[in-house]
Structures are given as structure tokens and as C-alpha cells.
Amino acid sequence: MSQTIAGRTLSRPDYEQAVATARAASTQYYGTGEAADAVADESAEVTVLDDATYDQLVRDIAVTEAEHPEWQVQASPTQVVGGDAGDVEHSAPMLSLDNVFSAAELADWHAGLSKRLGRGPRYVAEPKLDGLALAARYRQGALVQLITRGDGVHGEDVTFAAAAISGLPAQLSRPLTLEVRGEVMLTDEQFAAANELRLANADRPFVNPRNGVAGALRGSKDRTYVIPMTFFAYQVLALPETYPGERPDESLGYSAAIELLGELGVSTAATSPARIAVADTIEAVQEYIDELLARRADLGFGIDGAVVKADSPADRAQAGSSSRAPRWGIAFKFPADSRLTTLEEVIWQVGRTGVITPRARVKPVFVGGTTVTYATLHNPNDLARQGLMLGDTVMVLRAGEVIPRIEGAVVSARTGSETPIEAPEVCPNCGGEIDRSQERWRCRRGRTCALPQAVRYAVARDCWDIESVGEKLVRQLVDTGLVTDVADVFALTQEQLLELDRMGRTSAAKVLGEIEKAKSQPLARTLTALGVRGTGRSMSRRIARWFGSMDDIQAADAAALEEVDGIGPEKAPVIVEELIELAPVIEKLRRAGVSMAEPGVPGRVVAAERAAAAERAAERAAAAAAGDAEADADGAAATAVGAVDDEADATLAALLADQPLTAANGKPMSVVVTGKMTGPLAALSRNEMNELIERAGGKSSGSVSKTTSLLVAAEGGSSKYKKAQDLGITIETPEQFAERLKSLL
Ligand SMILES: NC(=O)c1ccc[n+]([C@@H]2O[C@H](COP(=O)([O-])OP(=O)(O)OC[C@H]3O[C@@H](n4cnc5c(N)ncnc54)[C@H](O)[C@@H]3O)[C@@H](O)[C@H]2O)c1
Ligand SMILES: [Zn+2]
Structure with a gap:
């Protein structure tokens, strides 16, 4: 996952140009979020960069300055913090953070800090929230002022926005006097809602959550509608003597301060899905970082890395700070998940179910670890509302393994050569009529199209x-x-x-x-063949394995479907609706003699039994711990219940006997397959391998992590192999794996 952005040495004119570009981009970045509106003078050139491009520029500037210190200018982004100065002086400078981009760079940083301190500090690791820094002053428990970071020394008063920000209560639960610092941001949901609101009010939509928050904050002064924002705190500090009242204990460690904030009613990342880790070694910190990166797409808000900080105030004091950043903390930057590129074409596609969706072809751009050429767009109605045009500069987001998506366009970057996107008049597949009554357009012929x-x-x-x-x-x-x-x-x-x-x-x-x-294919395959909207191969397998029979699947309501791993409240009703629509087709299949059962799959019944068995085991363990005396008192009853339990456990054991990839605790083992298969498994496609794993009671996964139980690989050398070795995970050859599963082959 390491990303090396080596900086280049620039010529002097290039260096000066780079500093100017970085400054212009920063002004834009910390401005209103809608580039054009920030520039009163229409003729002024607008410089909009994505973060990856900006960071590269800053690296080049830093490398050049290291080689030619005499060229360095005061306005260099390596010397000053972010945006423009406001008129409120900060109680203490609001600094930036230095960056590392790989585990090796983090280890180096740790070695340096340990040397400085004479010991390895205890760390707190948390998400690097991708928003704007904000200081909130509380006097005797009441929120009195909100200030932006500005140039780090003087910020802008944005107290007027307080009511729109959740996580920053108007009143703390205790009447303390203190300053809270943290990040204000738009969550993914808030971003979507903000753009709905802006469009409804004839305002320009934000390009993405990160660019939108500056506009959301500043604009809340004059706007007639409220754009809700979210705050997460990451620091508590003392206010000047002019603020009377009881103060918090200043010797609090960072983790204790986070706890205090929680008690006071201020939200922190600790209670967010990102969580916070306290770690005594840099390896444990790195583990948290790897895991956070893996969860990045599921957090519901944007992060651009992790922040690692020494926990104790003594360590912090000893390490000190430079004029721009502290030495006791570091930002571990993740690879960029959003980049700007050009929208070149919109292709209208008709899915298996007749749904018509626009798909964007963009100028190829490297984002989220791959080169992206196609991205999903909003539904057609959104497209029209957003006023996206061909040739627009658009922000492409690719977080995790998810399909890349267009977040929005930088309208201010238009040159006049952009052209409107034509929505299709007729179904692009069959030329028939389009049903536009729903948000998602659909060919009137539906599945037959x-x-x-x-x-x-x-x-x-x-x-x-x-x-x-x-x-x-x-x-x-x-x-x-x-x-x-x-x-x-x-x-x-x-x-x-x-x-x-x-x-x-x-x-x-x-x-x-x-x-x-x-006709005798397993149910999972028939379910996949039906093309139920919202499901694919692996989801169909999960559904088939959970219910075991088509009857049970058809009888399931949305709540029952939600019990299946990966089906949420949005998907469940869609699946129910689809199964109703498909009922005649399913009935035809049934009458034709197509199997409606998942062979050798315990299904829901056993899933329930497994849970019950685990519970019983836990109860027995608890009873044993509680001591023999009590157990004796319940003697007779316990024996009777125990006999029934034993019988149930025996049934379960028999059922699990042909589930070689179910762990002793009833949980599926997580198996990763890599490279070409050999021996008895040589002919199996990756999908068939996944089916086999799941049939054996396991769970197939695409990447190796701490929770992986087993890696199947014919040969060494791949990155998955190395990672499994590093993590001490069992590695089997395809032959060994086939032997383990021989009852199923
Ligand atoms: N695209 C552009 O044109 C442009 C212009 C300027 C800056 N930027 C972006 O802004 C960033 C650089 O500016 P920067 O000086 O704010 O540095 P930074 O974002 O790299 O790090 C410092 C900031 O991180 C934030 N932060 C988030 N989570 C935190 C946590 N848990 N603990 C402490 N701080 C936390 C704070 O706001 C802090 O001020 C880069 O990501 C850069 O790409 C982009
Ligand atoms: Zn059609």
C-alpha cells in the first residue's frame, strides 16, 4: 500500500511558478468550495488542483528548497500554514502536520522521535479527517466562538455557523472553560443532502465533500437555508486568562482528553466508525493504519490518512514543534482516492433488468490504486439537475474496491467549449419507450428489453x-x-x-x-442466473446458503433478508420486490424440474443452531466459572437440559462434519486464493473456487489481512504470499487444500 511521491528538483523559474500555483490553489481550496464564487474578479484565473497534484507540487518545492535553501521564499507552502489570516488571534498556533507515505517512512519517524525522547512513546492513532480545522471556545460550558485555522496564527470568526454543526454542542455537560480543536466536515450523506439543497435553491453544487465544507461554513452567514455539517474533535487546550471559569486538568494525556470530550458531549473519532487506537509500539500503530485503510470506503465520511500522536503531555513537551508542525505527531497519508479529470463521454447502458443508467468515460486518471476510465454517474434526473457537461473538469472518487464515481464538476474551470449531455429519447437497447416515472429510468419492456x-x-x-x-x-x-x-x-x-x-x-x-x-445446479447458481437486481454471484451464494431453499427465500420478507451478511435496509426491499416480479419465472423453473435447493448447505436452520450452540457453550463456561456449588444446586434441571443440548450438539457436529472450513467456534474460516490452481483444483475458475470454499463452510476473500485463516497458493513470491508469511498465516498448496476438502470434491 505504500505510495512514494518522490519530489523532483525544479529550476528556479519552475520553483517560483510552483510556489505561485500552490498559493493560488490554496486560496481556492480554503475559499468557498465553489471556485467561481470565490473570485470576485471574473478575469482572474482560477487554479483548481486535486489534493494529489497539490501534494506532489509541495513535495517538489520541498526537495528543491532542500537543495537550494537560498531560493526559499516566505510564501512557500513548506513555511506557512494553509489559508489567509483572519482577525481573531489563536490562543496557540494552529499547526499543520508533517507527512509520511509508507510503513518504512513511519518507522523512520518513530525511530527519530524515540531518539529525541530517549524512549519509545505510547501513541494514539486516529483517522485524518478530511475537512477543515476549527477552534471552538467554550466559556463556563457555553460555546462562545468558532474560528477557522486561517494562517495558523489568525483565523476567521465563523461563530454564525455553530447551529449547523453537529458534534459541537452549544452547552457542554459541565461548565468548563476550554478550547476544543477539531475538523468540521460534510459526511457523505450530508454532502448529498447539501447538493440537493443547493440545486433546489439554484446554487451551484459542491464538487466533493472536502471542497464543499469551506463553502458550507462561510456561506452559512448569508444563506437562507442550512447545510448541516459534522465536527470531530482532536484536541483540548487552555484559553487565555481573560476567559474566566473552571478549567480542565492540563496534565491530561491525549486519550484521556478524548474521553473527557466524550463526557462533555463533544464528538470525537473515538465514537465514530473509524475508531481510535492506543498503541505501545509502532507495529501496533501500523496495524491500526492498515485496518483503517481497508475500512476507508465504509466510514461514511472522507479521510485522507491516519494521524499518529504521542499520548503523554510530557513526551509532547519534550519533542516540541517547528513553526509549521509538531514533532510529536505525524500524518500517514493514504493514496489519493479522488482526482480531477475530464468527462469525455456519457454512455447510456441498459442493464439486465431494463434499467437505463448513464456511465461516464473520463480521460484516464490514476486514482485509488488503478487507472480509471469509466465511472458511474448519478441517475438521469440528477444529471439533468446537476447540469454536468461533456468536457467538464470532474472529480472522480474511488475509495476501496468500489466502482469509481463522479462526485461533481468544477464549473468555474469551464472554457466555453463544453457541450450538453443528451439524454436518450428512446431505449438505447431496443429503441422502445422509456419509463421515466421513477428516479431510475427503465425500458418499458423491462427484463425483456x-x-x-x-x-x-x-x-x-x-x-x-x-x-x-x-x-x-x-x-x-x-x-x-x-x-x-x-x-x-x-x-x-x-x-x-x-x-x-x-x-x-x-x-x-x-x-x-x-x-x-x-437442472441440478445448486440454488446459488439459479439465483444468480435470475439476475435479481442488487445481487451478483457472491451475494446470491450468501442468500442461497443462508436460506437453503428457494421456498425459504421467497417466503423471506425484507427483515429476514437483512439477516444475510451484506444486505442492508436499502437492498432488502429491492430484492423482495424483484423476487415478486420474478415469481412466474421461478415457478416455470420449478415445474421444469430445476433444483431449488442448495446441496450440502446447512442454511438458516443450522445457522440458528450454531448460534444457539455457541450460546450454550458460553453459558456452560460461565457456569463452570461460577463454581461447582451453584451448579450442584441446579443439578437435576441442568442434567436434563444438558442431555437435550448434547443431542443438539451432536446433530450440529454431524452437519458440520462436511464443513471442513468452519472453525471450531462455528465461524467460517476466511480463505484467500491466489495465482493459478494446480492438481485436482487446476480446472476450477476463481468463481468455482469461491463456491467450493463457501460450500465447505468457509468465506472467500480477496485480500490477506489479520483475519485471514488460510492462503491457497501454488507458488510463493506474490505480494499476498509475502503478506501471509509476514502475518504468520497458514499457507497451503492447491493439492493440500484439495486434500482438506476431499469430502466435497
Ligand atoms: N487541492 C488543493 O489545491 C489544496 C490546496 C491546499 C491544501 N490542500 C490539501 O490540504 C492539505 C495540506 O494542508 P494542511 O496544512 O492542512 O496539512 P494536512 O492536511 O496535511 O494536515 C494538518 C491538518 O490535518 C487536519 N486533521 C485531520 N484529522 C486530524 C487529527 N486526527 N488530528 C490532527 N489534525 C487532523 C487538521 O485540520 C490539521 O490542520 C493536504 O491534504 C493538501 O492536499 C489542497
Ligand atoms: Zn429497451
């Missing part, structure tokens, strides 16, 4: 595996009306097939043979 694609998908190797039904045959089957939905495949007869072009007896027999075999 994309029927050939749906059938192709259903007969593919990962679903029913009817390989002899190729693309041309599917076309013919659909065109002749023999197939009107995916289930019709199972109703095909020899006579019907023989009437088709280029279909002889041998081919027809082959097709029918494969169709016959497909």
Missing part, C-alpha cells in the same frame, strides 16, 4: 453452465420467440431446436444434454 444479454448471462459458466448455447443461438431463440424469459431455456425440445439455422442432431443433443445437467 435486455433478454438476449440476460439469457447469455444465465447460461454462462458461472450460472447454469450451458456452454453450447452461444451468442448466435441465444439471438435465434429470442428472435423466434422460443425464449421469452430465462426459464424458457428449460422448455426447449429437440423438434424446436432442429428447426433453427445450422442446428443438426448432434448439436441439438449436446444442447439438451447440457440443459438437463443444468
Whole structure:
């Protein structure tokens, strides 16, 4: 995960230009968030950079200054903190943070600090919140002033925004006098809501949450509507003597201060999904950082790294600070997850279910670890409202493994050559009418619009595996009306097939043979073949394994579906609705003799039994701990209950016997497969390997982490292999793994 941004040495004119560009970009960045509005003078050039580009520029400047200290100018971003000075003097300078970009750089930093202190400090590690720094002054428990960071010495008074910020109460739970510092930001939800509001009020939407928060904050003075924001605190400090009242204990460590903030009613990252870690070694810090990066996309708000700080005030005092940043803390920067690029084309796609979605083709840009060329857009109505244009400079977000998304456009960067995006008049797939009654447009023909694609998908190797039904045959089957939905495949007869072009007896027999075999495919594959909106292969497997039978799946309501790992309150009702729509197709499949059960899968019943067994085991352990005396008192009753339990446990054990990847505690083992398979597993696709793992009671995962139980790899050398070795995770060859699963092969 390391990202090296080595700086380059610039020529003197390039250096001066770089400093000027960085300053202009900063002004923009800390301005209103809607570039154009920040520039009163229309003729002024607007410099908008994404953070990755800005950071690269600053690195180049730093490397150049190291080589030519005499070139350094006062305005260099390496010398000064962020934005413009305001008129409120800070109680103590609001500093920036120095950065590291890799585990090795962090270890070096730790070595340096340990040397300075003469010992390895205890650390607190927390998210680097991607918002704006804010100082909040409380006098005797009442919020009296909010100040931006400004140039670090003087900030701007933004007290007027207080009511819009959650996490910063107007009144603390105790009447203390103190200053709280932290980050004000727009959560993902708040960003979406903010743009809805802005559009409804004929204001320009924000480009992304990070750029939006400056505008949200400043604009709250004159705006007629309120844009809610969120605050997370990361520091408590004393106020000057002019502020009367009881003060907090100044010898508090950082972790204790975070706790105090929580008690006072101020929110911190400790109670956010990001959490905070206290760690005695730099390795433990790194572990938190790795784990935080893995969870980055699921936090609900933007982070651009982690911050590592010495916990004790004594360590901090001894380490001290430079004019720009403290020496007792460091920011571990994550690779950029959003970059600016150009929107080149909008492609309208019709999905398997007939839903029409716009997809953006952008000028290729490296973001979130890969080069992105395509990104999802909002739904068509949003597109029209946002007024996005072809040729716009757009922000592409790719966090974690999720599909890249366009967050917004920098309207101020328009040159006049942009062109409007044309929405389709008719269905781009069949030329038929579009149903625009819902937010998501859909072809009026629904699933039948994309029927050939749906059938192709259903007969593919990962679903029913009817390989002899190729693309041309599917076309013919659909065109002749023999197939009107995916289930019709199972109703095909020899006579019907023989009437088709280029279909002889041998081919027809082959097709029918494969169709016959497909009838006994596991439920998970049939569920995948149905193309239920909101599910794919792995979700279908999870659903099939959880319920065990199609009857149980169809009987499930949204609440029951939500019990399946990965199905949330948004997805569950969609799946229910889809299954209702698909009921006639499912009924056809049932009548055609297609299997409606997941073989060898314990399903929900055993899942419930597992939970009960685990509970019983815990109770027994507790009883044992409570001492024999009490257990004796309940003697008779306990024996009777115990007998029933033992019987249930025996049933469970029998059921689990062919679940070699279920751990003793009933939890699935997490298995990662890498590289080419060999031996008995050589012919299996990755999807088939995943199926096998799940059938064996395990969980397949794409990346190695602390929680991985097993890595399957034919040879060493890959990064997953090395990571597993480092973490001491069991590694098996495909042959060894096949041996472990022999009861299932
Ligand atoms: N795109 C642009 O044009 C542009 C211009 C200027 C700055 N920037 C961005 O701003 C950043 C650089 O500016 P910077 O000086 O604020 O440095 P920084 O963001 O690298 O680090 C310091 C800041 O981190 C914040 N922070 C978040 N979580 C924190 C935590 N848990 N503990 C302590 N502080 C925390 C605070 O606001 C603090 O002031 C970079 O990310 C840069 O990309 C971008
Ligand atoms: Zn259509």
C-alpha cells in the first residue's frame, strides 16, 4: 500500500511558478468550495488542483528548497500554514502536520522521535479527517466562538455557523472553560443532502465533500437555508486568562482528553466508525493504519490518512514543534482516492433488468490504486439537475474496491467549449419507450428489453453452465420467440431446436444434454442466473446458503433478508420486490424440474443452531466459572437440559462434519486464493473456487489481512504470499487444500 511521491528538483523559474500555483490553489481550496464564487474578479484565473497534484507540487518545492535553501521564499507552502489570516488571534498556533507515505517512512519517524525522547512513546492513532480545522471556545460550558485555522496564527470568526454543526454542542455537560480543536466536515450523506439543497435553491453544487465544507461554513452567514455539517474533535487546550471559569486538568494525556470530550458531549473519532487506537509500539500503530485503510470506503465520511500522536503531555513537551508542525505527531497519508479529470463521454447502458443508467468515460486518471476510465454517474434526473457537461473538469472518487464515481464538476474551470449531455429519447437497447416515472429510468419492456444479454448471462459458466448455447443461438431463440424469459431455456425440445439455422442432431443433443445437467445446479447458481437486481454471484451464494431453499427465500420478507451478511435496509426491499416480479419465472423453473435447493448447505436452520450452540457453550463456561456449588444446586434441571443440548450438539457436529472450513467456534474460516490452481483444483475458475470454499463452510476473500485463516497458493513470491508469511498465516498448496476438502470434491 505504500505510495512514494518522490519530489523532483525544479529550476528556479519552475520553483517560483510552483510556489505561485500552490498559493493560488490554496486560496481556492480554503475559499468557498465553489471556485467561481470565490473570485470576485471574473478575469482572474482560477487554479483548481486535486489534493494529489497539490501534494506532489509541495513535495517538489520541498526537495528543491532542500537543495537550494537560498531560493526559499516566505510564501512557500513548506513555511506557512494553509489559508489567509483572519482577525481573531489563536490562543496557540494552529499547526499543520508533517507527512509520511509508507510503513518504512513511519518507522523512520518513530525511530527519530524515540531518539529525541530517549524512549519509545505510547501513541494514539486516529483517522485524518478530511475537512477543515476549527477552534471552538467554550466559556463556563457555553460555546462562545468558532474560528477557522486561517494562517495558523489568525483565523476567521465563523461563530454564525455553530447551529449547523453537529458534534459541537452549544452547552457542554459541565461548565468548563476550554478550547476544543477539531475538523468540521460534510459526511457523505450530508454532502448529498447539501447538493440537493443547493440545486433546489439554484446554487451551484459542491464538487466533493472536502471542497464543499469551506463553502458550507462561510456561506452559512448569508444563506437562507442550512447545510448541516459534522465536527470531530482532536484536541483540548487552555484559553487565555481573560476567559474566566473552571478549567480542565492540563496534565491530561491525549486519550484521556478524548474521553473527557466524550463526557462533555463533544464528538470525537473515538465514537465514530473509524475508531481510535492506543498503541505501545509502532507495529501496533501500523496495524491500526492498515485496518483503517481497508475500512476507508465504509466510514461514511472522507479521510485522507491516519494521524499518529504521542499520548503523554510530557513526551509532547519534550519533542516540541517547528513553526509549521509538531514533532510529536505525524500524518500517514493514504493514496489519493479522488482526482480531477475530464468527462469525455456519457454512455447510456441498459442493464439486465431494463434499467437505463448513464456511465461516464473520463480521460484516464490514476486514482485509488488503478487507472480509471469509466465511472458511474448519478441517475438521469440528477444529471439533468446537476447540469454536468461533456468536457467538464470532474472529480472522480474511488475509495476501496468500489466502482469509481463522479462526485461533481468544477464549473468555474469551464472554457466555453463544453457541450450538453443528451439524454436518450428512446431505449438505447431496443429503441422502445422509456419509463421515466421513477428516479431510475427503465425500458418499458423491462427484463425483456435486455433478454438476449440476460439469457447469455444465465447460461454462462458461472450460472447454469450451458456452454453450447452461444451468442448466435441465444439471438435465434429470442428472435423466434422460443425464449421469452430465462426459464424458457428449460422448455426447449429437440423438434424446436432442429428447426433453427445450422442446428443438426448432434448439436441439438449436446444442447439438451447440457440443459438437463443444468437442472441440478445448486440454488446459488439459479439465483444468480435470475439476475435479481442488487445481487451478483457472491451475494446470491450468501442468500442461497443462508436460506437453503428457494421456498425459504421467497417466503423471506425484507427483515429476514437483512439477516444475510451484506444486505442492508436499502437492498432488502429491492430484492423482495424483484423476487415478486420474478415469481412466474421461478415457478416455470420449478415445474421444469430445476433444483431449488442448495446441496450440502446447512442454511438458516443450522445457522440458528450454531448460534444457539455457541450460546450454550458460553453459558456452560460461565457456569463452570461460577463454581461447582451453584451448579450442584441446579443439578437435576441442568442434567436434563444438558442431555437435550448434547443431542443438539451432536446433530450440529454431524452437519458440520462436511464443513471442513468452519472453525471450531462455528465461524467460517476466511480463505484467500491466489495465482493459478494446480492438481485436482487446476480446472476450477476463481468463481468455482469461491463456491467450493463457501460450500465447505468457509468465506472467500480477496485480500490477506489479520483475519485471514488460510492462503491457497501454488507458488510463493506474490505480494499476498509475502503478506501471509509476514502475518504468520497458514499457507497451503492447491493439492493440500484439495486434500482438506476431499469430502466435497
Ligand atoms: N487541492 C488543493 O489545491 C489544496 C490546496 C491546499 C491544501 N490542500 C490539501 O490540504 C492539505 C495540506 O494542508 P494542511 O496544512 O492542512 O496539512 P494536512 O492536511 O496535511 O494536515 C494538518 C491538518 O490535518 C487536519 N486533521 C485531520 N484529522 C486530524 C487529527 N486526527 N488530528 C490532527 N489534525 C487532523 C487538521 O485540520 C490539521 O490542520 C493536504 O491534504 C493538501 O492536499 C489542497
Ligand atoms: Zn429497451
